[in-house]
Amino acid sequence: MLANIFGTSPVQPLEKHCDIAYQCSKQLNDFFAAVVDGDWERAAGCRDRIEALEHEADDLKKEIRLHLPKSLFMPVPREDLLQLLLVQDKMANRAKDVSGLVLGRRMHIPEPIAADFLEFVRRNVDAAKQARKSVRELDELFTSGFRGAEVSLVESLIEELDRIESDTDDRQAALRAGLFRIESGLDPVTVIFLYRVIELTGEIADMAERVGRRLELLLSH
Amino acid sequence: MEAEILYIALAAIFGLFMAWGIGANDVANAMATSVGSRALTIKQAILVAAVFEFLGAVLAGGAVTSTIRKGIVDADLLSDTPELLVYGMLASLLAAGTWLLVASRNGWPVSTTHSIVGAIVGFAAVGIGVDAVQWGQVGTIVMSWVVSPLTAGFIAFLIFASVQRLILSQPDPLERARRYVPVYMFLAAFTITLVTILKGLKHVGLEIDLTNSYLLAIAIAFVVAVIGKFAIARIKPDPKAEKKQHFYTVERVFGVLMIVTACSMAFAHGSNDVANAIGPLAAVISVAQSGVIGAQSAVPVWVLVVGGGGIVVGLATYGRHVIATVGEKITQLTPSRGFAAELAAATTIVIASGTGIPISTTHTLVGAVLGVGLARGIEAIDLRVVGRIFVSWAVTIPAGAFLAIVFFFVFRTILP
Numbered sequence: 001m002l003a004n005i006f007g008t009s010p011v012q013p014l015e016k017h018c019d020i021a022y023q024c025s026k027q028l029n030d031f032f033a034a035v036v037d038g039d040w041e042r043a044a045g046c047r048d049r050i051e052a053l054e055h056e057a058d059d060l061k062k063e064i065r066l067h068l069p070k071s072l073f074m075p076v077p078r079e080d081l082l083q084l085l086l087v088q089d090k091m092a093n094r095a096k097d098v099s100g101l102v103l104g105r106r107m108h109i110p111e112p113i114a115a116d117f118l119e120f121v122r123r124n125v126d127a128a129k130q131a132r133k134s135v136r137e138l139d140e141l142f143t144s145g146f147r148g149a150e151v152s153l154v155e156s157l158i159e160e161l162d163r164i165e166s167d168t169d170d171r172q173a174a175l176r177a178g179l180f181r182i183e184s185g186l187d188p189v190t191v192i193f194l195y196r197v198i199e200l201t202g203e204i205a206d207m208a209e210r211v212g213r214r215l216e217l218l219l220s221h
Numbered sequence: 222m223e224a225e226i227l228y229i230a231l232a233a234i235f236g237l238f239m240a241w242g243i244g245a246n247d248v249a250n251a252m253a254t255s256v257g258s259r260a261l262t263i264k265q266a267i268l269v270a271a272v273f274e275f276l277g278a279v280l281a282g283g284a285v286t287s288t289i290r291k292g293i294v295d296a297d298l299l300s301d302t303p304e305l306l307v308y309g310m311l312a313s314l315l316a317a318g319t320w321l322l323v324a325s326r327n328g329w330p331v332s333t334t335h336s337i338v339g340a341i342v343g344f345a346a347v348g349i350g351v352d353a354v355q356w357g358q359v360g361t362i363v364m365s366w367v368v369s370p371l372t373a374g375f376i377a378f379l380i381f382a383s384v385q386r387l388i389l390s391q392p393d394p395l396e397r398a399r400r401y402v403p404v405y406m407f408l409a410a411f412t413i414t415l416v417t418i419l420k421g422l423k424h425v426g427l428e429i430d431l432t433n434s435y436l437l438a439i440a441i442a443f444v445v446a447v448i449g450k451f452a453i454a455r456i457k458p459d460p461k462a463e464k465k466q467h468f469y470t471v472e473r474v475f476g477v478l479m480i481v482t483a484c485s486m487a488f489a490h491g492s493n494d495v496a497n498a499i500g501p502l503a504a505v506i507s508v509a510q511s512g513v514i515g516a517q518s519a520v521p522v523w524v525l526v527v528g529g530g531g532i533v534v535g536l537a538t539y540g541r542h543v544i545a546t547v548g549e550k551i552t553q554l555t556p557s558r559g560f561a562a563e564l565a566a567a568t569t570i571v572i573a574s575g576t577g578i579p580i581s582t583t584h585t586l587v588g589a590v591l592g593v594g595l596a597r598g599i600e601a602i603d604l605r606v607v608g609r610i611f612v613s614w615a616v617t618i619p620a621g622a623f624l625a626i627v628f629f630f631v632f633r634t635i636l637p
Contacts, residue, residue, distance in 0.1 A: 002250045002583060003257075003550030004330075005590065005610070007601035071605040075597035143468045143555070145597045148390020150467075 008067040010074075010081055011139050017060045017088055018135040018211070024053035024092040025128040025204050031099050032121050036114050040106065047099045054096040061089050075142060076218050084214040088135070090207040091128050098200040105193060110186065113178045120171045120201065127168060127205035130161040134215055141218070151219050158212040165212075168205040172198060224637045225509040228307050235314035236502035237531045242321055243333055243494050244535020248274060249543035250583045251490040252483065256544055257551030258472075258559045260479035266548075267541055269480070270487045271533045277491025277574075278529030279522065281421030284577035285493055286520045286528075288358070289337065289500025290507070292577065294345045298353050303508045308636060309348055310501035312628035313340035313621075317497070320621050330610045332581035336621035337497045338362060343622025344629040362578060366614065369569050369580040370588025377565035377592030380405075384557055385596065388471070398474040399453055405560070406449040406481050411442035412568050413485045420575025421492065426522075445481060452477045468557075475556035482563035489570035490582050491529060497579065499528035554590070558598045562589040584614065 031046035064085055068078055101107070109117050134157040137150065144150040175198055183191045252270045255261040261269065299306050317336040324331040338359070345353045384405075388397040415438035418429055429437065453474050462469040503520045554562065566582070566589040573580045587610055594602045 002253065002330075002586060002590075003547045004606045005587060005602055006551060006553045006599070007603040009553055009600035011600050069603075069605075071603055073594055073602040073604050074600065075594075140467050142600050143557075144389040144394075145385040147385065149392040149394075150390070 007069075007072045010064055010068055011142055013060060013064045013067075014081065014085060014088075015136055015138055017057055017064065017085060018132045020053055020057045020060065021088045021092040022125075022128045022132040024050055024057060025095040026125050027053065028095055028099065028121050028201070028204075029118075029125055031102075032109070032118055035102055035107070036109050036118065038108070040103075043103055047103050050095050050099050054092045057089055057092040061085055075146065080214065080217050084135075084211065084218070087207050087210040087214055088131070091131070091204055091211070094200055094203045094207060098197055101193065101200065102197060107190065107193060107197065110179070110182055110194075112182055113175060116171070116175055116178060117198075120168065120175055120198070123164060123168045123171060124201055124204040124208075127161060127164045127208035130157065130164055131208035131211040134158055134161060134212060138215075146219060154215060154219060158216060161208060161212045165205045165209040168202060172202045227637070228311070228505055228509045231311055232307075232314065232502045232505035233527070235311060235318060236498050237527065239314055239318050239321075239333070239337075239498035240495070240528050240531025241535035241538075242318060243498055244274070244532035244537075245539035246321070246325055246535075246543055247333055247494060247582065248487070248490060248532065248536050248540050249547045250586060251486045252544050253547035253551055254486075254554055254559045254563055254586075255479050255483035256548030258476065258479060258554055258556045260476040260556050260559070261483060263541055263545055263548070265480075266483070266544055267536060269483055270536055270540070270544075273484045273487035274491035274495075274532050274536065275529035277488035277493075278495035278532060279525045281417045281488070281492035281571065281574050282495040282499075282525050282528065283423075283520050284420060285496035285574055285579050286500045286503055286525065288362075288577045288579060289341070289496045290504040290520065292358050293338065293341045293355060293362075294349075295353050295355050298349065304636075305349055305633070307505050307508050308632040309341070309344040309625070309629050310504045311636075312344050312348075312625045312632055313337060314498075314501045315628050316340040316343075316624035317621055320617070320624055324617075330583065330613050331617045332583055332614055333494060333497045334579045334581045335366070335614045335617040337500070338579060339618035339621030340625035341501070342618075344625040346622075347626045348629040348633075362580075365573060365578045365580050366584065369573060369585045370591075370611075373565045373569040373585045373589040374592030374595070375565075376568060377561050377589040378596045380565055381558065381561040381593045381596040381598045384561060385598075389468070389557065394468065394471045395458065395474070398471045402453060402474050402478045403446040403450045405478055405564070407442045407446040409442075409478075409481050409485050409564050409567070410445035411438050413488060413571055414438040414441045416568075416571045416575045417488075417492075420572075449477055449481065468555075472556050475560055479556045479560045479563070482560045482567060485567035485571075486563045486586075489567040489574065491532060492574035493570050493580060494582060495525065495528040495532060498531060499524050500579075502527075553600055558593050561598070562586065562593050565589040565592060581614065584610065587611075 027046050027050045031043055034042035034046060072078060134154060137154045140150050141154060179194055248270050252266045256263060256266050317340045320336045321331065321333060342354055342359055387401050388394050391397045418434045418438060456473050458470045503524050566586040569585050570582060587607060593599055
């Protein structure tokens with residue numbers, strides 16, 4: 001009977017969920033490499049993995065929500081944890097959206113911006129990775145009671161996350177400028193969608209940054 | 222004379238059954254915390270529980286036993302009809318035992334203490350008369366049921382907040398833990414032994430004066446702390462496990478501390494809960510032997526031994542399974558949390574035992590866990606379940622009372 005007063009802890013599942021969301025966005029590296037090579041079969045394979053991982057993240061998200069009833073008493077507000085879960089999930093969602101769009105329209109990344117674009121994708125994945133690294137500290141934060149040395153550690157991880165995110169912003173601007181220089185030679189519809197692809201990809205780092213913001217909110221309690 | 226032997230035999234059977242039930246079910250709540258946090262294996266937990274439940278029952282169980290035996294029913298009213306007290310105490314034991322059996326079959330969280338006190342008050346008020354109940358004393362007991370979880374919660378909050386400040390939030394938690402954990406051990410051992418020496422031992426016939434009591438408690442606590450320090454020094458960091466979880470080694474250091482608090486908890490539990498089984502037995506024995514209600518005589522030590530023994534048998538036959546089951550579910554209570562909850566609960570319970578107040582071990586422990594939670598120590602506590610546990614005591618009292626009244630009238634009709 002004493003045992004039943006402990007609700008299901010959301011900490012490990014949240015870390016797991018962030019890991020899946022990162023794994024999902026990480027597939028974009030392979031996916032776009034295949035796209036640049038024009039290998040649609042390989043790209044479709046990557047896309048399948050992305051979809052499977054996104055599903056997995058979705059299922060885990062539902063599971064976590066199911067085990068977080070309002071009657072739970074936790075060191076941090078339930079709402080903040082649910083918000084964190086939501087932005088983690090969006091990293092996976094964006095990976096799915098952008099890969100679906102590119103595969104569906106069989107879009108080529110124009111040769112002059114291809115290398116920069118791949119680097120841009122890689123930095124977005126880096127942001128997701130850094131978000132995962134920060135979220136992995138959740139259990140230590142709970143153990144240390146959200147104070148002291150562990151808080152400083154997480155703060156420095158989030159600072160690094162912010163640096164990566166602003167790097168992706170710079171690259172996104174450069175990439176757009178690059179696309180603008182060559183856009184007159186391309187099919188207008190394709191150009192519109194290329195801008196869209198750049199934007200969606202960049203949102204992965206934005207979501208990663210929001211993971212950092214949510215973690216910061218937890219620290220400030 | 223034959224009737225007397227029958228009374229004692231019945232009371233002994235019912236009392237042993239209660240003690241067995243306490244050992245089988247109740248002890249699990251006291252020990253599962255240590256098993257769940259892997260500070261102790263099941264076998265070690267059984268051993269610790271057996272030794273310290275027994276010691277607690279025999280060394281410090283006297284005061285609460287006296288309260289159950291003669292603090293609730295006004296003995297003066299019964300000097301002409303002492304057999305009524307015998308019927309009533311037998312009925313109370315049977316009622317509490319039956320209710321606990323029904324409750325644990327259905328998985329309801331009920332307290333042994335609440336059912337036995339409810340039963341005694343019930344038979345006395347209805348079977349004998351409302352005046353037969355010492356309402357002042359009963360009021361104190363009921364108040365303590367509110368106060369004890371609050372006190373334990375408050376102490377647990379302070380202990381855990383100090384652990385966070387001194388150890389967990391520091392850049393070098395392992396070094397800090399090595400330094401401070403022996404201090405907590407000293408405090409745990411000191412409090413428990415001091416209260417026992419000051420309040421409990423006189424029931425065993427040992428009288429130690431105040432200065433020597435303090436010196437003895439300090440000496441015992443010092444020995445415990447030194448042994449603990451050596452045990453802690455032998456713990457080497459495990460870099461592989463540490464990589465997965467920073468606080469792995471720190472928690473292992475707290476695990477050593479938890480062995481001490483587990484002993485304290487078992488001791489505290491034995492000292493308070495043995496009375497639920499043998500308080501009525503002691504009352505029956507004293508009436509049956511002397512024919513009058515011996516309000517003066519102390520609780521015989523052999524009765525305490527019987528109660529302690531019954532608890533150990535219950536623990537050995539059935540309790541291990543319950544401990545294993547409950548332990549598996551309490552993984553959130555890592556040693557750094559578990560020790561704070563156990564130490565706070567054990568301290569509260571031992572003080573209550575010394576003062577002779579029967580309180581619920583489980584409720585006190587729940588209060589302590591909530592205290593750790595308020596200090597932001599526990600990942601998730603389900604408040605609905607906590608509410609259900611505290612509501613259950615309101616249900617248990619009338620249930621115990623009702624059954625005791627029924628059994629009382631049955632016994633009065635059929636027993637000689």
